[in-house]
Amino acid sequence: MTLTTPATPAAALAVPEQLEVDFYGFQHQLTPVEQEAVGRVRDFMEREVRPLADDYWDRAECPVHLFKPFAELGSVGAAWEETAQFENSAVFRGWVGMELARVDSSFCTFIGVSSGLAMSSIGLGGSPEQRAQWLPPMARGDLIGAFGLTEPLSGSDTARGLRTTATRHGDTWVLNGAKRWIGNATFADVVVVWAKDTADDQVKGFIVRKGTPGFTATKIERKQSLRIVQNADITLENVEIAESDRLQGINGFKDLANVLRVTRDGVSWQALGTMIGAYEAAVRYTKEREQFGNPIASYQLVQDKLATSLGNITASLAMCVRLAQMQDEGAQRDQHAALAKAFVTTRMRETVALSREVCGGNGITLDTGVARYFADAEAVYTFEGTRDMNQLIVGRSITGHAAFV
Numbered sequence: 516m517t518l519t520t521p522a523t524p525a526a527a528l529a530v531p532e533q534l535e536v537d538f539y540g541f542q543h544q545l546t547p548v549e550q551e552a553v554g555r556v557r558d559f560m561e562r563e564v565r566p567l568a569d570d571y572w573d574r575a576e577c578p579v580h581l582f583k584p585f586a587e588l589g590s591v592g593a594a595w596e597e598t599a600q601f602e603n604s605a606v607f608r609g610w611v612g613m614e615l616a617r618v619d620s621s622f623c624t625f626i627g628v629s630s631g632l633a634m635s636s637i638g639l640g641g642s643p644e645q646r647a648q649w650l651p652p653m654a655r656g657d658l659i660g661a662f663g664l665t666e667p668l669s670g671s672d673t674a675r676g677l678r679t680t681a682t683r684h685g686d687t688w689v690l691n692g693a694k695r696w697i698g699n700a701t702f703a704d705v706v707v708v709w710a711k712d713t714a715d716d717q718v719k720g721f722i723v724r725k726g727t728p729g730f731t732a733t734k735i736e737r738k739q740s741l742r743i744v745q746n747a748d749i750t751l752e753n754v755e756i757a758e759s760d761r762l763q764g765i766n767g768f769k770d771l772a773n774v775l776r777v778t779r780d781g782v783s784w785q786a787l788g789t790m791i792g793a794y795e796a797a798v799r800y801t802k803e804r805e806q807f808g809n810p811i812a813s814y815q816l817v818q819d820k821l822a823t824s825l826g827n828i829t830a831s832l833a834m835c836v837r838l839a840q841m842q843d844e845g846a847q848r849d850q851h852a853a854l855a856k857a858f859v860t861t862r863m864r865e866t867v868a869l870s871r872e873v874c875g876g877n878g879i880t881l882d883t884g885v886a887r888y889f890a891d892a893e894a895v896y897t898f899e900g901t902r903d904m905n906q907l908i909v910g911r912s913i914t915g916h917a918a919f920v
C-alpha cells in the first residue's frame with residue numbers, strides 16, 4: 516500500500532493504555548499509529564455509544580446518526596488503498612471491531628455490515644471504476660451499505676440454494692426474489708444483492724441503490740438479539756440494475772467465498788469483543804456485590820468462572836491475532852477462518868453465560884451490563900456461518916470428505 520503516515524513521530528502518539536483483559540499484551544502487535552487509532556475508537560465508544568446502548572437496544576432502534584461521526588475517526592475503509600488513511604494491518608482492523616463489540620455488539624454489526632460485508636464485496640469484487648465510485652463515500656460515512664445474501668429458504672446452503680435470480684437483457688439485469696435478515700437494509704443507500712444468473716447458474720453480485728423500483732425492505736420485528744441492528748426481509752420484483760452496477764470481478768460462488776472468508780475473520784473479532792464486554796461487566800459486579808458478608812469476587816467458585824472466562828478471551832485473542840496475520844501474509848484459507856469463527860463463538864457463548872451466572876438474578880437485567888451481551892451472543896454465534904457449517908469446513912479440510920449433505 517502506498518499511503519501517507521501521520522507526520523507525528525511515533526513517540527508523541529497518544530497510545531492508549533493496555534486493556535486489563537489483554538492479559539498477554541497483544542496490543543503491542545499493533546504499531547504506535549494503529550494503537551493511537553484504536554484509542555480514538557475506544558474513546559468514541561465510551562463517550563458516544565456506551566451511554567445510549569441499553570436504551571436503544573431496549574427500544575430496538577439504531578443510532579444511525581453516529582455512523583458519520585464514527586467514520587470520521589478514519590478506520591472505516593482501512594482495508595482499501597482508495598480509502599485507508601494510514602498503512603495498517605488486518606490485526607488493526609480486527610482490533611477495531613473488537614473495540615466496537617466490547618461496548619456494543621449491535622453497533623459493531625451496524626458498522627461492520629457496511630464497512631465489512633458491503634465494502635469488502637465492492638473492494639474484492641468491484642472493477643477499479645466501481646471501487647473508485649463507491650468506496651470513498653462509504654468510507655467517509657456519506658453512504659451506508661448492506662449485504663443481501665441470505666434468503667427465507669436458504670441460509671446455511673447459500674452456496675447451492677440461492678433462489679433469487681438475475682436475468683440479463685442487453686445492458687440491464689432484472690432481479691427477482693427475496694432476502695431475509697439483511698442488516699441495515701431499511702435505511703441503507705446501497706445494498707449488495709447476490710443472485711443466480713439464469714443463463715449460467717452462477718452467483719453474481721449487484722449494487723442496488725436506495726429507492727430502486729421493485730425493491731422493498733421490511734424490518735423484522737420482535738428480535739431478541741442484536742436488537743439495535745435493523746434486519747430486514749427484502750423483496751425484489753423485477754428490479755432493474757445496469758450492467759455497470761454488477762460487480763465485475765464476481766463470477767461465481769468462489770468469488771463470493773473470498774468476501775465471506777475476510778468478513779468471517781471480522782465476526783471472530785466481534786465475538787471476542789462481545790465476550791470481553793460481558794466479562795468486564797461481570798468482574799465489576801462481583802467486586803461490588805456482597806453475600807455472606809463478603810464481595811462475591813472473594814469466593815473460589817466465582818473466581819473459577821472469571822478465570823475460565825479470561826482463559827477463553829486470551830485463547831481467542833491469540834487465535835484472532837494469528838488469523839489476521841495470516842490474512843496479511845496471504846496464507847489464510849477458508850478452514851482457518853472457519854476454525855476461528857467456530858472456536859471463538861463457542862468460547863463466547865460459554866463466557867457470556869458464566870458472566871451472566873456470576874451476576875445472579877440481576878444478570879438478566881440490562882442494568883448489570885451483562886444481559887445485552889448475553890442475548891447478542893446468540894446472533895453472533897449464528898451469522899456468517901453457524902458453528903455446524905464452520906466445523907464442517909474444518910472437517911472437510913481434515914478428512915478430505917465434504918459432509919454438508
Ligand SMILES: Cc1cc2nc3c(=O)[nH]c(=O)nc-3n(C[C@H](O)[C@H](O)[C@H](O)COP(=O)(O)OP(=O)(O)OC[C@H]3O[C@@H](n4cnc5c(N)ncnc54)[C@H](O)[C@@H]3O)c2cc1C
Nearest residue numbers: 662663664665670671696697698894898899900901903919
Ligand atoms: C441478527 C442477524 C443478522 C444477519 N445479518 C445478515 C446480513 O446482513 N446479510 C445476510 O445475507 N445474512 C444475514 N444473516 C443471516 C445469517 O447469515 C444466517 O442466519 C445464517 O447463515 C444461518 O442461516 P439460517 O438462519 O437460515 O439457518 P439454517 O441454515 O436454516 O440452519 C438451521 C440449523 O440447521 C443447521 N444445519 C443446516 N444445514 C446443516 C447441515 N448440512 N449439517 C448440520 N447442520 C446443519 C445449522 O447449523 C443451524 O443450527 C443474519 C442473521 C442474523 C440472525
